[in-house]
Amino acid sequence: MRTYLVTGGAGFIGSNYIHYMxxxxxxxxxxxxxxxxxxxxxxxxLKDVENRDNYTFVKADICDKEAIRKVFAENDIDxxxxxxxxxxxxxxxxxxxxxxQTNVLGTAVMLNCAKEAWELPDGTFKEGKKFLHVSTDxxxxxxxxxxxxxxxxxxxxxxxxxxxxxxxxxxxxxxxxMDTYKFPANITNCSNNYxxxxxxxxxxxxxxxxxxxxxxxxxxxxxxxxxxxxxxEDHAKGIDMVQEQGKLFETYNIGGHNEKQxxxxxxxxxxxxxxxxxxxxxxxxxxxxxxIKYVTDRKGHDRRYAIAPDKIKADxxxxxxxxxxxxxxxxxxxxxxxxxxxxxxTSGDYQKYxxxxxxxx
Ligand code: NAD
Ligand code: TYD
Numbered sequence: 001m002r003t004y005l006v007t008g009g010a011g012f013i014g015s016n017y018i019h020y021m022x023x024x025x026x027x028x029x030x031x032x033x034x035x036x037x038x039x040x041x042x043x044x045x046l047k048d049v050e051n052r053d054n055y056t057f058v059k060a061d062i063c064d065k066e067a068i069r070k071v072f073a074e075n076d077i078d079x080x081x082x083x084x085x086x087x088x089x090x091x092x093x094x095x096x097x098x099x100x101q102t103n104v105l106g107t108a109v110m111l112n113c114a115k116e117a118w119e120l121p122d123g124t125f126k127e128g129k130k131f132l133h134v135s136t137d138x139x140x141x142x143x144x145x146x147x148x149x150x151x152x153x154x155x156x157x158x159x160x161x162x163x164x165x166x167x168x169x170x171x172x173x174x175x176x177x178m179d180t181y182k183f184p185a186n187i188t189n190c191s192n193n194y195x196x197x198x199x200x201x202x203x204x205x206x207x208x209x210x211x212x213x214x215x216x217x218x219x220x221x222x223x224x225x226x227x228x229x230x231x232x233e234d235h236a237k238g239i240d241m242v243q244e245q246g247k248l249f250e251t252y253n254i255g256g257h258n259e260k261q262x263x264x265x266x267x268x269x270x271x272x273x274x275x276x277x278x279x280x281x282x283x284x285x286x287x288x289x290x291x292i293k294y295v296t297d298r299k300g301h302d303r304r305y306a307i308a309p310d311k312i313k314a315d316x317x318x319x320x321x322x323x324x325x326x327x328x329x330x331x332x333x334x335x336x337x338x339x340x341x342x343x344x345x346t347s348g349d350y351q352k353y354x355x356x357x358x359x360x361x
Contacts, residue, residue, distance in 0.1 A: 190235050
């Protein structure tokens with residue numbers, strides 16, 4: 001049975017990945033989820049899997065070398081899938097240091113502990129061991145307002161925010177391990193994700209949540225910045241396909257081929273909410289374009305991100321399966337069905353979940 005060490009599995013993409021993997025492999029795999037449970041980590045995201053015999057949660061900081069070493073010493077880890085990171089650009093502008101700490105130092109600790117556990121006396125690595133570093137398209141910087149410009153795996157790194165600079169640094173460390181030690185790894189650089197369990201500080205869940213409560217919908221700058229949106233389950237599938245079918249040492253860009261201006265996203269969300277809310281639901285009155293408020297632009301705001309996922313399609317056969325119209329409906333339906341989740345997150349109650357569920361185990 002293959003054993004996975006997933007870092008950051010109680011966050012947005014990590015928890016979706018764990019759900020995807022159990023749905024796909026069921027009892028054929030074992031997953032150990034290592035997470036510090038920062039504000040972004042929420043064990044409620046994984047309550048459906050927490051009692052499985054083949055799932056273990058370990059509360060630990062990836063910067064804590066001894067804690068990570070212990071996980072490797074006590075388990076024969078076959079795959080590392082490294083999600084854990086500080087992930088929000090606005091927070092990185094306010095407080096860059098924790099981004100360097102977790103994203104750079106934490107990645108160094110993960111690499112080093114995996115190397116220690118997997119390296120043979122002759123400097124080669126145990127058969128079949130693999131490390132996947134989950135990164136972002138933001139490392140490539142910003143594209144002009146030109147529909148024909150895309151990020152490729154060969155595009156130069158040009159990060160602008162403290163978040164993307166810290167992710168770029170972590171990618172460089174992984175590349176250095178691959179080049180220096182032939183450490184068995186891959187890097188994936190993905191575009192903006194959306195879907196269930198996304199923390200409502202990011203654009204899409206924030207707009208859904210605010211609109212349903214009749215609160216302002218803040219649009220940074222002129223609202224014409226472009227992001228390439230991918231449904232999170234397609235990302236989870238891509239990660240698994242890269243790890244099982246990709247060539248070692250390669251980087252793969254994962255993207256939705258779905259570039260939209262922020263203001264377009266907001267209009268689509270408002271229209272879809274109107275379409276999906278039943279007649280007579282009092283929230284129908286609240287959801288309105290009148291809530292849109294143009295606010296001061298983000299400092300150093302990247303203009304446009306767009307991935308050409310040509311390599312992953314040609315080499316592995318992955319493509320974005322969920323179109324935006326379908327993905328946004330699934331996302332909104334999930335938020336309708338999980339009002340309690342959103343209430344717990346916005347009230348801060350979700351942070352009690354660990355204490356209630358795990359502290360006596
Ligand atoms: P998230 O902020 O929702 O989750 C991050 C998780 O990491 C949380 O559970 C948090 O508790 C944990 N964590 C943070 N610091 C830690 C530490 N020091 N030790 C252990 N755990 C720690 O992030 P996300 O949106 O799920 O992103 C996951 C990964 O995917 C990140 O590496 C991010 O850079 C990358 N990524 C995200 C997107 C996106 O659109 N969200 C797109 C491309 C790539
Ligand atoms: P975000 O979800 O923070 O992702 P990222 O910055 O990593 O791309 O933001 C997506 C886009 O939406 C980005 O251009 C900033 C913009 N934005 C707003 O206009 N208003 C908001 O309240 C937020 C959170 C983001």
